[in-house]
Amino acid sequence: MRCLRMKVARNVTRNIIVAALAAILLFPLILLLLFSILDGETMEQLLASFGSRFADSAPFRWKVDVSSYVHVAAESRKFAAALLNSFQYSLITTFGQLLLALPAAIALSVFKVKGRRLIVTMYMILMMMPFQVTMVPTFLTLYYLDLLDSPWAIILPQWFVPFSVILLYLYMIRIPSELHEAAQVDGAGTVRLIRHIVIPLVKHGLWSVGLLHFIDSWNMIEQPIVFLSSMERMPLSIFIRQSLERNAAEMFVPAVLFVLPILIIYGMYHRSIISGLLISFTGGGGTVSGQTPDHGVQGFSGWGMPKDDVDGRSRLGMTKREVDVHTRLGVPFDGVHGPSRSALEEGACR
Amino acid sequence: MWSLLLPHLAGVMVFYLLPFGWGIVQSLRTASGFGLANYAHLFRNEAFRLAAVNTLTLALVTVPLLVGLSMAAALYAHRHLKSGFLLLHPVLINFAIPTASIAYMWTILFEDFGWVNVWIHRGFGLPHQNWLDGALLYVPIVSIFLFKYLAFPIFIFFGGRQSLSVELYEAASIDGASAFKKFWHLTVPLLKPEILFTAVLGFFYNFKIYKEAYVLFGAYPPKEAYLIQHFLNNQFQKVALDTLTAAAAVMAVAIGAVIYGLIRANRSAYFPS
Numbered sequence: 343m344r345c346l347r348m349k350v351a352r353n354v355t356r357n358i359i360v361a362a363l364a365a366i367l368l369f370p371l372i373l374l375l376l377f378s379i380l381d382g383e384t385m386e387q388l389l390a391s392f393g394s395r396f397a398d399s400a401p402f403r404w405k406v407d408v409s410s411y412v413h414v415a416a417e418s419r420k421f422a423a424a425l426l427n428s429f430q431y432s433l434i435t436t437f438g439q440l441l442l443a444l445p446a447a448i449a450l451s452v453f454k455v456k457g458r459r460l461i462v463t464m465y466m467i468l469m470m471m472p473f474q475v476t477m478v479p480t481f482l483t484l485y486y487l488d489l490l491d492s493p494w495a496i497i498l499p500q501w502f503v504p505f506s507v508i509l510l511y512l513y514m515i516r517i518p519s520e521l522h523e524a525a526q527v528d529g530a531g532t533v534r535l536i537r538h539i540v541i542p543l544v545k546h547g548l549w550s551v552g553l554l555h556f557i558d559s560w561n562m563i564e565q566p567i568v569f570l571s572s573m574e575r576m577p578l579s580i581f582i583r584q585s586l587e588r589n590a591a592e593m594f595v596p597a598v599l600f601v602l603p604i605l606i607i608y609g610m611y612h613r614s615i616i617s618g619l620l621i622s623f624t625g626g627g628g629t630v631s632g633q634t635p636d637h638g639v640q641g642f643s644g645w646g647m648p649k650d651d652v653d654g655r656s657r658l659g660m661t662k663r664e665v666d667v668h669t670r671l672g673v674p675f676d677g678v679h680g681p682s683r684s685a686l687e688e689g690a691c692r
Numbered sequence: 693m694w695s696l697l698l699p700h701l702a703g704v705m706v707f708y709l710l711p712f713g714w715g716i717v718q719s720l721r722t723a724s725g726f727g728l729a730n731y732a733h734l735f736r737n738e739a740f741r742l743a744a745v746n747t748l749t750l751a752l753v754t755v756p757l758l759v760g761l762s763m764a765a766a767l768y769a770h771r772h773l774k775s776g777f778l779l780l781h782p783v784l785i786n787f788a789i790p791t792a793s794i795a796y797m798w799t800i801l802f803e804d805f806g807w808v809n810v811w812i813h814r815g816f817g818l819p820h821q822n823w824l825d826g827a828l829l830y831v832p833i834v835s836i837f838l839f840k841y842l843a844f845p846i847f848i849f850f851g852g853r854q855s856l857s858v859e860l861y862e863a864a865s866i867d868g869a870s871a872f873k874k875f876w877h878l879t880v881p882l883l884k885p886e887i888l889f890t891a892v893l894g895f896f897y898n899f900k901i902y903k904e905a906y907v908l909f910g911a912y913p914p915k916e917a918y919l920i921q922h923f924l925n926n927q928f929q930k931v932a933l934d935t936l937t938a939a940a941a942v943m944a945v946a947i948g949a950v951i952y953g954l955i956r957a958n959r960s961a962y963f964p965s
Binding site for chain 1: 710781937955
């Protein structure tokens with residue numbers, strides 16, 4: 343009984359710590375949301391007197407003002423144009439990039455074209471370069487193609503960024519070559535091979551790389567500044583900066599609306615993003631040296647169903663509710679979310 | 693199957709590699725024919741030296757913090773958090789949030805009558821500090837860096853630690869090893885690949901933090917925040933092509949060397965046969 347009480351007490355403090363840490367980590371975001379719904383005067387007061395909450399006793403009047411949301415979202419034409427631009431750039435670049443990167447990655451990983459070491463090395467180096475290094479070369483090409491200040495100025499360079507190729511390549515070299523070889527022995531031609539073997543295996547990777555790129559391109563600031571000049575073509579990220587420079591109070595609502603799609607995407611697809619990243623770089627959540635992919639990925643989300651772990655102990659019989667109950671009580675069941683207690687500790691507490 | 697690779701490679705050539713090659717040729721073109729005068733000029737350029745020193749200093753501060761904190765968080769989560777790693781979501785959300793939206797919040801926190809100053813004044817009686825200029829600049833910048841980039845390293849260490857065998861640690865416990873001994877002699881050596889990977893990742897994240905610095909400070913930041921990208925950007929605005937191409941070439945060589953070394957060291961992981 344003592345052991346159980348200890349576990350519950352420990353869990354409570356742990357939860358408090360976790361909640362506090364989460365609040366701290368999300369503080370800037372919370373601040374942003376807060377400021378976007380507050381009235382201008384309230385904001386000033388808040389900024390000036392936050393610290394004095396402890397000293398003064400004057401009640402603090404909060405005036406919530408959501409009318410600015412309506413104004414920006416529904417009426418501001420510039421905002422709508424900028425939002426549309428952002429969507430346009432992010433969607434078109436993501437689709438195009440995947441469409442171009444997938445065959446390239448297949449060629450490099452499955453078919454192992456000649457010169458693949460050189461190309462992969464080159465792509466990796468290019469991928470790590472800060473934008474400013476490749477800024478001038480790209481600018482010159484766009485200049486000579488007379489594409490500056492058009493959507494293509496953003497879209498075309500993004501289509502050929504090596505990021506997707508490398509991520510897909512790292513993803514696909516995990517696929518055992520025996521698979522392709524077996525298919526080829528069975529007489530599969532190239533097209534067949536790709537359509538029926540490679541693509542189903544890679545779908546997950548494609549999806550998560552696409553999501554990653556979308557999120558990244560949504561954030562794009564440096565490219566529009568250099569390659570575009572007219573305000574109509576600017577994406578929302580730049581629009582927000584301009585709003586900030588004009589009048590700081592104006593930037594909060596567009597900023598929140600800008601974050602919203604990202605939060606939605608994250609909420610819906612975070613598992614894909616995480617597992618795709620992990621598989622590319624660490625082979626599934628194991629060590630970076632590519633050893634046994636383990637229950638790392640399932641452990642992250644906290645909502646994964648318990649699976650057989652490497653020792654062959656099956657927990658398929660436990661429903662999610664049972665898992666929750668066990669967790670809340672602090673009863674250990676190691677292996678699912680990582681070895682929570684060793685056999686020694688369990689023995690000591692029985 | 694070169695036809696599969698060709699479209700992408702062609703684009704890379706057109707938009708990146710060929711013009712970059714042209715840039716290198718330009719950088720070698722001086723008033724008196726071909727030579728390295730532009731490079732000599734560059735290394736004597738005060739702004740370039742400042743930027744290089746700042747970039748390296750920032751990296752020296754952020755990378756150990758990144759590795760240390762992410763490892764600590766991952767190990768803590770591994771040992772203590774059983775209900776899934778829910779804390780990871782705030783961290784990962786911070787990674788996904790666009791800079792344009794969130795950077796101003798940091799200004800609000802750290803400006804002269806910002807909350808941080810008000811707190812330290814009311815709470816500890818300290819005078820208002822200037823967090824946005826001078827050496828204290830590192831506090832907001834490093835905070836932003838950690839907030840944004842801790843997510844992925846935590847994953848890496850968490851996954852790595854998960855995949856270590858329990859029996860190993862039990863054996864150590866049986867032999868009487870303390871928690872610290874287990875950490876130092878088991879965890880750290882076994883996680884060396886992860887540590888190295890995170891260190892490299894952190895180094896390259898330093899280049900990405902420029903975006904935040906730009907949104908916060910603009911093209912001409914305070915002295916301590918003047919990074920190599922600010923230098924390149926300003927040369928671009930001035931259309932100082934010789935300096936710009938030389939600096940870009942120097943950076944490309946430096947970064948290229950690092951990446952190439954890493955790839956060679958991990959040959960087997962990247963080119964399985």
